[in-house]
Every structure is written in structure tokens, then in C-alpha cells.
Amino acid sequence: MFFLKIYKSRRYLSRILISFTALSVLVISIMSALLIYNSQKNSLKMLDNANRKVLTQLSYSTDYMHQMFVQLLMSLYFNNDVNLLMTRDDLELFDMLAVAHKLDYNVESTSYLDSIVVYNGKTDTIYSGGNAFLRDKDSMMTATFRKLLDGKQQVPKLSLIPHQFTEKKQPVYIFSLVMYDSASGGYHKNENALIINIKAEWLFNNLIDLNRAGQSDQSSIYILDQDKFIYDPSSGSQASTDIAASIYQRIESVNNNSGSSIIKIQNEEYVMSHLKLKSLNWELATVQPYRDVMKNIDQLRNSSILLTLLFIVISIICVFFVSHKLYQPVEILMDQIQKHRNSDIGGYKDSHDKLELAFISDTYGSVMERLKYLTEDHRFKINIAKNYYLQRIVQEKPFENLAEFQDLIVQHQLSINELGPYRLSILLLDNENQLQNYSDKERKLILFAVANIMQELVVRYAQLEIINLRNDQLALLFSPLANDHVMPDYWMLALQDTQRVIMNFYKASLSFVVSKTIESYDEINQQYEILLQNAKYRMIFGSQSIITPEMIAEHNIQNKPGSLDEPKKHLMDSIRSGQAERCKNDLIHYFQLVRQHDADSISYLLLNLLMDIKYTIRDLNNNRLHSISVDLDPVTRMILKLEALDEIQIEMEQIIDGIINIPQTNNEDKKIALLKTVKEIIHQQFVDPNLSLQAVADKLKLSPSYLGRTFKTNEMISIGDYINEIRLEASMELLNDQNLTIKDIMEKCGFSSQSNFFRLFKLKFGVPPKEFLRVKAIKKA
Numbered sequence: 001m002f003f004l005k006i007y008k009s010r011r012y013l014s015r016i017l018i019s020f021t022a023l024s025v026l027v028i029s030i031m032s033a034l035l036i037y038n039s040q041k042n043s044l045k046m047l048d049n050a051n052r053k054v055l056t057q058l059s060y061s062t063d064y065m066h067q068m069f070v071q072l073l074m075s076l077y078f079n080n081d082v083n084l085l086m087t088r089d090d091l092e093l094f095d096m097l098a099v100a101h102k103l104d105y106n107v108e109s110t111s112y113l114d115s116i117v118v119y120n121g122k123t124d125t126i127y128s129g130g131n132a133f134l135r136d137k138d139s140m141m142t143a144t145f146r147k148l149l150d151g152k153q154q155v156p157k158l159s160l161i162p163h164q165f166t167e168k169k170q171p172v173y174i175f176s177l178v179m180y181d182s183a184s185g186g187y188h189k190n191e192n193a194l195i196i197n198i199k200a201e202w203l204f205n206n207l208i209d210l211n212r213a214g215q216s217d218q219s220s221i222y223i224l225d226q227d228k229f230i231y232d233p234s235s236g237s238q239a240s241t242d243i244a245a246s247i248y249q250r251i252e253s254v255n256n257n258s259g260s261s262i263i264k265i266q267n268e269e270y271v272m273s274h275l276k277l278k279s280l281n282w283e284l285a286t287v288q289p290y291r292d293v294m295k296n297i298d299q300l301r302n303s304s305i306l307l308t309l310l311f312i313v314i315s316i317i318c319v320f321f322v323s324h325k326l327y328q329p330v331e332i333l334m335d336q337i338q339k340h341r342n343s344d345i346g347g348y349k350d351s352h353d354k355l356e357l358a359f360i361s362d363t364y365g366s367v368m369e370r371l372k373y374l375t376e377d378h379r380f381k382i383n384i385a386k387n388y389y390l391q392r393i394v395q396e397k398p399f400e401n402l403a404e405f406q407d408l409i410v411q412h413q414l415s416i417n418e419l420g421p422y423r424l425s426i427l428l429l430d431n432e433n434q435l436q437n438y439s440d441k442e443r444k445l446i447l448f449a450v451a452n453i454m455q456e457l458v459v460r461y462a463q464l465e466i467i468n469l470r471n472d473q474l475a476l477l478f479s480p481l482a483n484d485h486v487m488p489d490y491w492m493l494a495l496q497d498t499q500r501v502i503m504n505f506y507k508a509s510l511s512f513v514v515s516k517t518i519e520s521y522d523e524i525n526q527q528y529e530i531l532l533q534n535a536k537y538r539m540i541f542g543s544q545s546i547i548t549p550e551m552i553a554e555h556n557i558q559n560k561p562g563s564l565d566e567p568k569k570h571l572m573d574s575i576r577s578g579q580a581e582r583c584k585n586d587l588i589h590y591f592q593l594v595r596q597h598d599a600d601s602i603s604y605l606l607l608n609l610l611m612d613i614k615y616t617i618r619d620l621n622n623n624r625l626h627s628i629s630v631d632l633d634p635v636t637r638m639i640l641k642l643e644a645l646d647e648i649q650i651e652m653e654q655i656i657d658g659i660i661n662i663p664q665t666n667n668e669d670k671k672i673a674l675l676k677t678v679k680e681i682i683h684q685q686f687v688d689p690n691l692s693l694q695a696v697a698d699k700l701k702l703s704p705s706y707l708g709r710t711f712k713t714n715e716m717i718s719i720g721d722y723i724n725e726i727r728l729e730a731s732m733e734l735l736n737d738q739n740l741t742i743k744d745i746m747e748k749c750g751f752s753s754q755s756n757f758f759r760l761f762k763l764k765f766g767v768p769p770k771e772f773l774r775v776k777a778i779k780k781a
Contacts, residue, residue, distance in 0.1 A: 016323040024315035032308040036301050048260040048273060055273060055284050061206065062284070069112075069177050069198060070158050076106070076116065077179045077194045085118040085127045086192040096127065103129020114174045114197040119149050121190035131197070133165070133172075141165050141172070148176075151189025155180070160198070173200035222285045263287075330360070337363055386412045390467040393521070394424070394475050394528045405521050415463040417479035422518040423491055426531045427474040430509035430543035430644070441755065446508050447474055453501055457494040475528070476512075495546050503544070507690060511538050513547045536599030542644040556598065564593055564605060571609075572616050578660045587656060591649045606639045606648065613652075617659060634705040647703075654706045674700070675714055678707070682719075686726045689752035693719045727751060728764050735773060742769055 076082050081099045084091055107113045107130030115130030126145060128134035133141040144163055148155060155161075155178055165172040180193040187193065260273040265287075274285040291298075337360065389408055406418045416422075427450060429443075451466045454476060458464050463482075467475040478491050495512050502508050513535045515527040537547050540555065571586040594605050610632050635651050678696055685691050696719060697704040712718050717725070727749040734745045742754070751757040762768045767775070 016326060017319060020319040020323060021316055024319060025312055028308055028311050028315065032304045036304055052260075052273065055286065059284065062282075065112075065203065065206065066160065069160070069196065072110070072113075073158070073177050073179050073194065073196050076196065082118055082194060086120055086194065087122070089120070089122045100127060100129055103127070105129075107131075112198055112202040114199045117145055117176075117195035117197065119145075119193040119195070121192045124190065145176075145195065148178075149187070149189075149193055151187060151191075155187035155193075157187075162200070163197075174198060175200055175203060220287045222287065223282055333360060382412075386414065387468050390414070390465055390475075390477070391469065393524055394467055394469075394477065396525055402521070415465050415479075416477065417463055417482065418521070420479060420519055420521060422521070422524060423478040424515040424518060424524060424527050424531060425476040425478070425491075425495070426513045426528075426535060427476065428511040428513065428535060428538055430511055430538075442753070446502060446506050449506065450474065450498055450502060450510070453498045454494060457497055458491060461490040477524070492546065499544050499546075509543045511541075511543060511545050511547065513538075514549075516549045533599075536603070539599060539602055539645050539648075540595055542646055564590065567593055568609060568612060572612055575613070575616050575656060575659060576620065580657065580660050583656050583660055584653065587649070587653060591645060595645060602645070603639055607636070609652075610636060610639075613655070620659070634709055638705070651703045651705055654703050671710060671714060674707075675711060678711060678719065679722075682723055682726055686723055686730065687748060687750045689750050691723055691750060723750075724760050725764075728760060731757070731761065731769070732765070735769065735776075745769070 081102055084095065085099050103116045103118070107116055113130060115128055115134055117134060118127040119125075120127070126134070126142065131141065133139040134145075136142060141163075144165065147153075148161075157178060157180065160175040160177060163172075163174050163176055165174075174197040177196050177198065178187070178193055179195075180187050180191050182188055182191060260271065263270050263272045268289065269291075270287045270289055272285055272287050274283055276283055389412055393408075402418070408414070409416050409418055427447075429446075447468075451474070454464060454466065458478070461481075463479045465477045467477065469475055492514075495514075499510050499512075502510055513531045515531055518524055518527050534547055534549070534552055537552055537555070538545060541547055541551065567586065567590045571583065571590055574583040574586045590609070594602055597605060614632060632655070635648060635655065638648050638651060677700065681696055681699060682691070688695075693704050693708050697707045700707065708719055711722070715722065731745050731749045731751075734740055734748060740748075746752075746754060746757050749757075758768045761772075765772065
């Protein structure tokens with residue numbers, strides 16, 4: 001009970017013991033079984049090869065004896081004395097007795113001859129030598145040979161023909177060899193013939209001796225002649241019915257000249273090998289008891305079982321010691337965990353309800369989670385401190401001397417070359433209207449991507465620190481590598497590559513404002529203030545621009561501002577006159593003149609132009625039955641946010657076009673058609689994650705601000721919210737399909753952010769998607 005309690009608490013150790021023991025027993029058992037199987041297979045194969053050799057030797061000896069019988073027969077056949085008996089019909093008695101005496105002598109002088117029969121066809125007389133039964137005309141032996149020579153049956157020439165007689169209640173077995181004159185067509189009646197009879201006992205004894213020389217004493221040999229008659233040489237007679245049937249059936253089923261197989265005789269298995277004697281058309285078969293053949297294999301099997309059991313016992317003992325050795329580190333680790341366990345770490349009051357490794361894994365996971373939290377918290381605090389000092393470097397002048405600046409770099413491990421020179425750049429997110437479609441998380445993701453891309457691009461050429469400023473603004477501070485004192489020009493290519501990557505992957509447009517080369521650390525904050533002023537020049541140079549001091553200086557040198565009062569007056573007159581083409585040309589001319597001014601003057605001039613357009617619309621409404629309604633706030637916001645002049649110009653062209661070319665009655669029809677077209681586009685393409693106000697406006701060749709304002713004014717909902725409404729309705733329908741996962745539904749409805757999808761779904765339906773599915777499943781159950 002004590003040991004059981006120990007192993008019950010050490011579940012991993014028990015599992016190791018059981019697994020290793022089972023594996024050891026299985027491997028040893030399989031190897032033992034394979035050994036016995038291969039031994040049995042090889043034993044049968046060796047027996048087959050041995051039997052083939054013996055049968056081949058028997059075949060060779062049988063053929064040799066047959067040739068010996070044929071030579072004797074042929075020598076007698078051409079003997080003059082024998083010829084006299086076969087051919088003469090006038091032979092005197094004295095001559096016949098002399099020849100008969102010679103025949104007796106020939107029989108007695110050979111051990112294998114039983115008798116010699118000479119048949120004279122002319123006189124129909126049988127002369128014999130040897131066996132006395134042939135001299136008796138009424139004997140069964142004489143009758144058998146007369147029947148053989150009556151011409152009514154086929155008599156094979158020079159082939160052994162078996163005969164069985166019973167004389168004086170004694171069975172007599174002989175094999176006859178016949179010779180006659182006919183070359184073809186077989187034997188004919190009254191044709192002279194010579195027959196020698198071979199003792200079956202002599203032939204069988206020779207075969208038995210040859211078989212025993214190559215086989216065990218338990219091996220038996222059987223002969224199947226051309227008439228399918230099976231002899232048992234050991235008994236000198238026909239084989240027993242059971243043995244004959246089994247041998248004959250197996251030989252007939254194999255249809256091969258030789259082979260080995262296992263047969264059953266009286267419910268006992270035997271190994272049989274056979275070989276065809278082509279010269280005699282006989283089949284020789286040897287039969288051995290299967291148990292005698294497998295006697296050694298059985299001994300091997302018994303030995304293997306004993307060895308297997310011994311190895312199993314030894315392996316269990318080895319497994320016991322090895323398992324304890326393997327478990328020892330786990331046991332030590334468990335003791336340490338139990339000793340230092342804290343309720344906040346691991347989360348388990350009792351480790352015995354789990355496998356040791358699972359308990360260790362869960363404890364390790366809890367510890368790593370806490371360590372990760374602490375590490376991230378520490379890193380976050382370090383980054384906050386680091387970013388704070390970087391902001392001070394850029395926005396203030398906090399250092400009294402170079403040593404203080406160097407200490408700050410070392411203390412916070414800043415990637416800044418203390419000796420300079422430096423380049424400072426500010427990142428600007430273009431197109432404020434487009435950015436309204438991005439969530440705060442997506443905007444931060446874009447800034448994070450910019451930081452990573454910039455680090456990867458410049459890490460081999462320069463040092464870079466990225467400073468997070470207010471309002472999602474990034475400042476980039478470039479400086480040479482530690483051993484360099486010259487700023488490489490590669491930073492410009494890095495900015496261009498970053499713009500291209502962010503546009504391709506995030507569909508967001510970036511602009512950069514770059515300072516001149518800053519020779520000393522105490523000039524960085526001054527250049528930052530200059531960059532804030534230079535950022536206004538994005539209105540002139542447009543989106544996805546990299547604004548350098550050289551570009552600003554060149555613009556200010558090349559352009560000489562002129563008075564805009566007269567062009568503005570022409571534009572207002574064109575609006576009042578309702579001439580669309582003239583208005584367009586005057587507006588283009590006005591913006592060309594605006595571009596010649598500096599950035600601060602441009603904002604003032606554009607806001608002043610908006611005020612004049614507002615007054616002009618008021619004057620026009622005083623003279624119209626249907627007043628003109630124009631929202632100038634979007635353009636005002638674009639000017640105040642310093643958007644590109646090209647976009648502001650397009651927006652103002654559409655506003656003026658709406659004032660002049662669209663009568664009130666047609667305006668309503670166009671709005672209805674426009675709203676219908678927008679809805680159709682959204683319904684057809686809401687599965688596209690990139691579908692937004694900008695994408696719809698691009699398809700309709702309209703300004704995003706104008707299209708968004710028109711849609712919201714008439715539908716009381718923004719295009720972005722309407723897209724989300726359509727996607728949420730589609731997701732609600734797909735949630736009824738049990739085969740779709742939340743991720744599949746998001747992809748089919750155009751949501752690219754899971755958190756955004758969960759937030760919008762809960763905002764509309766009150767519960768997140770997973771909770772909705774759970775409630776639905778409960779109701780259905």
C-alpha cells in the first residue's frame with residue numbers, strides 16, 4: 001500500500017514505468033516471434049533444398065537403372081538364341097530346352113531379374129526363363145502376359161510396366177520392359193516380343209536405400225506411375241488409400257515438375273516433396289512428418305520463450321532503475337516548486353491532481369506571464385523615460401554642456417552620435433479626411449510600421465531615434481554611426497522607400513519635412529521650430545512630398561507674390577454671372593498666384609477667398625426664388641489643417657460648380673441618383689476591407705469631402721458608418737450558419753480588425769459575436 005501510494009502521487013514516474021515496460025515487452029516479444037518465424041521458414045526452405053537434392057539423386061539413379069534394364073533387354077533381343085525362340089516355328093525340343101536353360105541362367109546371374117519372357121508370334125507360344133509360374137499355362141502370371149500381348153491394348157516400348165499377381169496366395173510385384181519390332185503404331189497382334197521382368201522388391205530397396213542416405217529415418221518415398229498407381233516401396237505394395245489420395249491430390253493441384261508442400265494425412269501434417277521422372281513418366285514423392293521436421297524448431301521456440309521471459313524480467317528491472325533516474329530531475333523540480341510556491345504563481349493548491357509535467361508547465365506559464373508583464377511594464381517605463389528625454393532634446397534646450405548630453409545618451413542607451421552631425425525630420429499624415437476612417441489603433445499601427453521600416457532601412461548606414469510627439473506626430477533624428485563623423489545621404493532614399501511601403505500596404509499617404517544638417521546638439525530644438533513652420537509648405541508641394549530647406553528656399557526665390565485683389569474680383573464676377581468655364585479658368589489663375597506666396601500668406605489668402613465666396617452666395621440668394629445651400633466648413637478645415645493646395649482647389653471647384661451649374665430642381669434629382677449609386681457601390685463591394693469614403697469618391701471622380709458631406713446631409717449617417725451598418729447586417733445573417741467561424745465571417749463581411757468588428761457589433765447589438773452565438777445555442781437547446 002505504501003508503494004502504491006508513492007506511485008499514485010508520482011503519476012509521471014508511473015507513466016514512464018508502464019510505457020517503458022510495455023515497450024520492452026512488446027519489442028522482445030516481436031523479436032522472439034520473428035526469430036521463431038524466420039527459423040521455421042528457413043528450416044522448411046533448407047528441407048526443401050535437401051529433398052530436391054535427394055529426389056534429383058533418386059531420379060538420376062532411377063534413370064541409370066532404367067538404362068541398365070534397356071541395355072540388357074536390347075542385348076537379349078539381338079541374341080541369336082533368343083531370336084530363334086521368337087522367329088522359328090520348327091525349332092526342335094532340344095534346342096528350345098537349351099535356350100530356356102540359358103534364359104534361366106541369365107535370370108539367376110542377375111539380382112534384379114525376376115524372369116524373361118519370349119513370345120513367338122508365329123506359333124503364339126510363350127517361352128520363359130526364371131519364374132516357375134510362367135511355365136504353368138494356367139497361372140495368373142501367364143494369363144497376364146497373354147492379355148498384354150493380345151494386341152488389344154497399348155504396350156509401351158522400353159517403358160517399365162507394373163504388374164501385380166497373386167500366386168499361391170502370395171502377392172507378386174514386378175515391372176516389365178517390352179521390346180518388339182514395330183517402329184510406330186504400337187504393338188500388333190502375333191508380333192514377336194521380348195519381355196524382361198524386374199523385381200519390384202529390388203527396385204524399391206534401391207530407392208529406399210538412396211532415400212535414407214539423404215533423409216532421416218522418418219522419411220518415406222512413394223512412386224506414382226504413368227497410370228496414377230501409387231507404390232509404397234517400404235511395404236513393397238500399393239500405398240494406403242489415405243496416403244495415396246493426399247499425395248495424388250497435391251501433385252495434381254501443383255502442376256509443377258517439382259516442389260514442396262504441406263499435406264494432411266489422417267489429421268496429421270506432413271512435408272511432401274515430389275519430382276517428375278521424365279524418362280519413365282513417373283512421379284517420385286518423399287513424405288516426412290511435420291512434427292519431426294519442426295522438432296528442432298520447437299526446441300528453439302521453447303528456448304526462445306524462456307529467454308524472452310528472462311529478458312522481460314531483466315528489462316523490467318532495468319526500466320525500474322532507468323525510470324527513477326529519469327524522474328529524478330522532475331522530482332527535484334517539483335520539490336523546488338512546492339517549496340517556493342506562491343498563490344500568485346502556479347495557481348494550484350494541490351499538484352497531485354495533475355501530471356507533474358503539466359503542473360510544471362502551468363506553473364512555468366504563470367511565471368512567464370508575470371515575467372512578461374513585468375518586462376513589458378519595465379520596458380514601457382524605460383521607453384516613456386527615453387521618449388521624454390528625446391522630446392526634451394528636440395523641443396527644449398535642457399543641456400548646459402556636452403558632457404551632460406553624453407551622459408544622457410549613455411544612461412538611456414540612445415542611438416545618437418554625441419558629436420553629430422544630425423538631420424531632423426517630422427512625419428506628416430496626409431489627407432485628414434481619409435485618416436478619419438482609421439481608428440486610433442490603426443493610426444498607431446501605421447506609425448509603428450513607419451518606425452520599424454525606418455529602423456530596418458537605415459540601421460547599416462546611420463543611427464536613428466524615433467520620437468513620439470503630440471497628436472500622432474513622429475520626429476526622426478538621424479546621426480552617423482559610432483565611428484563616422486559624416487552624415488550619409490541614404491536617409492533620403494529611406495524616407496522614399498517608407499512612403500512607398502506604407503502606401504502599398506496601408507493605403508496611407510505620408511509626407512516628411514527635413515531640416516538642414518545640424519552640426520551641434522544644441523541646435524536641434526531650433527531646427528525643430530523651423531520644421532514646424534516649414535511643414536506648412538506641404539500645401540504647396542502636395543501629398544507624399546519630402547520637403548527640404550533647399551526646396552523652400554528655391555520656391556521663395558523663384559516666386560514673387562503679386563496682388564490678388566483683381567483676380568479675386570474677376571472670380572466673384574464670374575460666379576455672379578454663372579459662367580462655369582470662366583469661373584474654372586479664374587479659379588485656376590487665382591490658385592496659380594496663391595502658390596507664389598509663402599505658406600503663412602497662403603492660408604490667409606484662401607480663408608479670405610472663402611469669405612468673399614460666402615458673401616457672393618448671400619448676394620445671389622437675395623435674388624433667387626430657391627436659395628443656394630453650400631457648406632464651406634470642410635474647405636475651411638482643409639485650409640486650417642494645411643492640406644495640399646491641389647486638394648483644396650478641387651474641393652473649391654466642386655463648390656463653385658454646384659453654385660453655378662446645378663439648378664435647384666436638377667440638384668435634387670442628381671443627389672438622389674448620386675446617393676443611389678453610392679449605396680449600390682457599398683452593397684456590391686462591402687466585402688472589400690479597403691472600401692472607404694476615399695475609395696467610393698475615387699470611383700465617382702468626386703472630392704471625398706463633398707461626397708461625404710452630401711451623403712451625411714441627406715442620409716443622416718456618414719459613408720463610413722453606413723459601410724459598417726451593411727457589414728454588420730451581413731455578419732448577423734452569416735452568424736446563423738453554424739459552419740462558419742468568426743474569422744470567416746469577418747473576411748466575408750470586409751472587417752480586417754477583429755477588435756473593431758467586436759466593438760461595432762457590441763455597439764449595435766448589445767453583445768459581442770461570441771456571446772450572441774452562445775445565447776443562440778442555449779435557446780436552441
